Amino acid sequence: MATGSLRAAAAATATAAAPTQLSLSSKLSLSSKLPLHPSFSVSFHPRGGRHHAAPLVAVVRASVDAKPTVLVAEKLGEAGLSLLKGFANVDCSYNLSPEELCTKISLCDALIVRSGTKVNREVFESSGGRLKVVGRAGVGIDNVDLSAATEHGCLVVNAPTANTVAAAEHGIALLAAMARNVAQADASVKAGKWQRNKYVGVSLVGKTLAVMGFGKVGSEVARRAKGLGMHVISHDPYAPADRARAVGVDLVGFDEAITTADFISLHMPLTPATSKILNDETFAKMKKGVRIVNVARGGVIDEEALVRALDAGIVAQAALDVFTEEPPAKDSKLVQHERVTVTPHLGASTMEAQEGVAIEIAEAVIGALKGELAATAVNAPMVPAEVLTELKPFVVLAEKLGRLAVQLVGGGSGVKTIKVTYASARAPDDLDTRLLRAMITKGIIEPISNVFVNLVNADFTAKQRGLRITEERVILDGSPESPLEFIQVQIANVESRFASAISDSGEITVEGRVKDGIPHLTKVGSFEVDVSLEGNIILCRQVDQPGMIGRVGSILGEENVNVSFMSVGRIAPRKQAVMAIGVDDQPSKETLKRIGDIPAVEEFVFLKL
Ligand SMILES: NC(=O)c1ccc[n+]([C@@H]2O[C@H](COP(=O)([O-])OP(=O)(O)OC[C@H]3O[C@@H](n4cnc5c(N)ncnc54)[C@H](O)[C@@H]3O)[C@@H](O)[C@H]2O)c1
Numbered sequence: 001m002a003t004g005s006l007r008a009a010a011a012a013t014a015t016a017a018a019p020t021q022l023s024l025s026s027k028l029s030l031s032s033k034l035p036l037h038p039s040f041s042v043s044f045h046p047r048g049g050r051h052h053a054a055p056l057v058a059v060v061r062a063s064v065d066a067k068p069t070v071l072v073a074e075k076l077g078e079a080g081l082s083l084l085k086g087f088a089n090v091d092c093s094y095n096l097s098p099e100e101l102c103t104k105i106s107l108c109d110a111l112i113v114r115s116g117t118k119v120n121r122e123v124f125e126s127s128g129g130r131l132k133v134v135g136r137a138g139v140g141i142d143n144v145d146l147s148a149a150t151e152h153g154c155l156v157v158n159a160p161t162a163n164t165v166a167a168a169e170h171g172i173a174l175l176a177a178m179a180r181n182v183a184q185a186d187a188s189v190k191a192g193k194w195q196r197n198k199y200v201g202v203s204l205v206g207k208t209l210a211v212m213g214f215g216k217v218g219s220e221v222a223r224r225a226k227g228l229g230m231h232v233i234s235h236d237p238y239a240p241a242d243r244a245r246a247v248g249v250d251l252v253g254f255d256e257a258i259t260t261a262d263f264i265s266l267h268m269p270l271t272p273a274t275s276k277i278l279n280d281e282t283f284a285k286m287k288k289g290v291r292i293v294n295v296a297r298g299g300v301i302d303e304e305a306l307v308r309a310l311d312a313g314i315v316a317q318a319a320l321d322v323f324t325e326e327p328p329a330k331d332s333k334l335v336q337h338e339r340v341t342v343t344p345h346l347g348a349s350t351m352e353a354q355e356g357v358a359i360e361i362a363e364a365v366i367g368a369l370k371g372e373l374a375a376t377a378v379n380a381p382m383v384p385a386e387v388l389t390e391l392k393p394f395v396v397l398a399e400k401l402g403r404l405a406v407q408l409v410g411g412g413s414g415v416k417t418i419k420v421t422y423a424s425a426r427a428p429d430d431l432d433t434r435l436l437r438a439m440i441t442k443g444i445i446e447p448i449s450n451v452f453v454n455l456v457n458a459d460f461t462a463k464q465r466g467l468r469i470t471e472e473r474v475i476l477d478g479s480p481e482s483p484l485e486f487i488q489v490q491i492a493n494v495e496s497r498f499a500s501a502i503s504d505s506g507e508i509t510v511e512g513r514v515k516d517g518i519p520h521l522t523k524v525g526s527f528e529v530d531v532s533l534e535g536n537i538i539l540c541r542q543v544d545q546p547g548m549i550g551r552v553g554s555i556l557g558e559e560n561v562n563v564s565f566m567s568v569g570r571i572a573p574r575k576q577a578v579m580a581i582g583v584d585d586q587p588s589k590e591t592l593k594r595i596g597d598i599p600a601v602e603e604f605v606f607l608k609l
């Protein structure tokens with residue numbers, strides 16, 4: 001095999017149907033050079049973030065001559081708007097009907113929404129591939145169809161931190177207001193009444209509060225409730241117990257939480273698992289007289305069941321900021337219920353939070369449009385920023401190897417099985433290959449389709465096209481300074497336009513390395529070559545004999561085709577050899593014919609990078 005002694009071969013195998021969600025769109029790409037789509041280029045900039053891991057994002061940079069257009073479909077803070085205006089054409093169109101949104105979206109590169117706009121599949125389909133980023137100016141992304149976004153290669157980013165405190169404060173406000181009947185008493189006084197006995201409340205101190213979902217908002221609510229003298233427990237199957245313990249909160253099971261609580265405050269996302277998690281069955285288990293606060297999502301409560309539980313006296317009171325349908329029907333029994341306090345989804349609505357969210361989302365959207373990594377990507381895999389930095393040249397290598405391998409396929413058997421081998425001195429779990437796999441997929445699919453592949457949609461697209469990509473690790477001896485020694489891409493069960501590209505084991509095989517930061521092709525079939533992967537490549541198989549390099553070189557020179565690199569790999573002197581020639585320009589058909597006509601040339605192929 002290639003350089004480096006093998007300590008052990010073969011490790012983890014993965015397929016294209018990997019756990020991350022990935023998909024595609026036009027004019028989105030990951031490579032630093034995109035000859036097919038010259039108006040967009042992409043770069044990788046590791047960006048430190050609040051999180052230890054920065055996501056790998058399919059990102060785009062608009063060309064200098066074309067300012068991107070950002071549609072802001074819901075009210076956004078001024079600070080965010082002015083950031084956006086410094087970079088893009090900004091169209092603030094609020095209260096669009098679904099039809100109007102679908103019409104406008106085909107003219108937009110990015111869309112910014114809050115929770116009031118449904119970004120459904122139709123929106124992505126209507127964008128005609130132009131929409132590259134959806135920015136959710138807030139946390140919950142349940143109004144964005146993530147599968148459709150992924151399938152269309154559209155990145156979704158959110159603003160997950162700037163409204164946390166506002167939501168927690170609103171939860172506490174509702175908790176206290178509910179316990180002391182503030183809203184009902186206020187309405188009563190304004191109606192000219194003075195009902196001091198009717199609005200006797202309950203105290204919070206010493207009561208048990210169950211925080212359902214110990215994430216950003218839930219933990220802030222817990223901290224504040226502790227300050228009010230409440231006994232706080234929490235249910236969150238995914239939260240680390242030590243983080244809860246640090247706040248003085250015990251994590252408990254779902255049933256324990258709902259059966260022991262005097263107050264239940266909901267702070268989990270709306271997912272299939274949490275949908276209607278409070279229902280007839282669970283209300284029946286609660287303490288009689290329990291009080292419920294919901295500043296998460298309306299859908300986590302079965303609202304009809306809540307009305308029944310209120311009427312049955314199981315639930316004494318509820319305070320709700322969010323509803324299954326927003327706005328709820330005017331005659332909603334729940335909203336009109338005497339013991340229910342409601343607000344119109346105001347959790348994030350403080351001046352401070354809205355300015356913060358606007359800046360957070362504007363930065364994320366601009367960053368994504370510029371080709372930077374988005375720290376808040378929702379539908380792209382997460383890989384630590386430092387890993388991205390060191391993988392950058394291998395990312396380019398990976399795409400180019402994919403591009404070369406697929407162009408070597410001939411006949412009509414169809415590409416189905418791709419094997420990628422990563423040779424590295426790193427331990428298997430110390431090399432994240434998702435980005436590399438995505439780029440190989442891009443390299444393989446783009447030359448043979450009109451599909452544009454990026455990190456968001458690579459695995460999805462591969463799966464859709466029935467490509468089976470297996471990954472194998474070769475563990476090399478030596479210094480693990482560099483993340484990778486070489487990458488080998490093999491396409492099995494196919495014929496080749498260039499028979500010499502078929503290795504002894506029967507697959508089209510190309511292998512490459514990074515030398516001084518530049519990707520090189522170092523093996524074709526069983527032939528060792530060395531040509532930098534820049535420009536385009538001519539591969540020639542000939543009988544090894546003096547003067548061949550000169551003859552081919554002079555034909556290219558006469559036709560004004562600039563040669564950047566040449567290398568010959570041979571089995572033995574005077575036997576067959578493969579010459580790899582890097583050329584800056586695309587040679588004309590006549591030029592290629594002249595090369596093919598050289599008597600010693602047995603086969604040749606021109607490959608675009
Ligand atoms: N009303 C508002 O204006 C407003 C403002 C901000 C956030 N929110 C909503 O509040 C919720 C929480 O936001 P966040 O920023 O804290 O999110 P987060 O992701 O930081 O926290 C959510 C927590 O819920 C937990 N969780 C997931 N499934 C669960 C389950 N089945 N049972 C219990 N816990 C579960 C997760 O482990 C996580 O710790 C979201 O629904 C968000 O949309 C509403």
Ligand SMILES: O=C(O)[C@H](O)COP(=O)(O)O
Pocket residue numbers: 114115116137138139140141163345346347348349
């Ligand atoms: O998920 C969120 O961030 C909150 O529900 C806020 O939604 P909003 O941006 O529509 O106020």
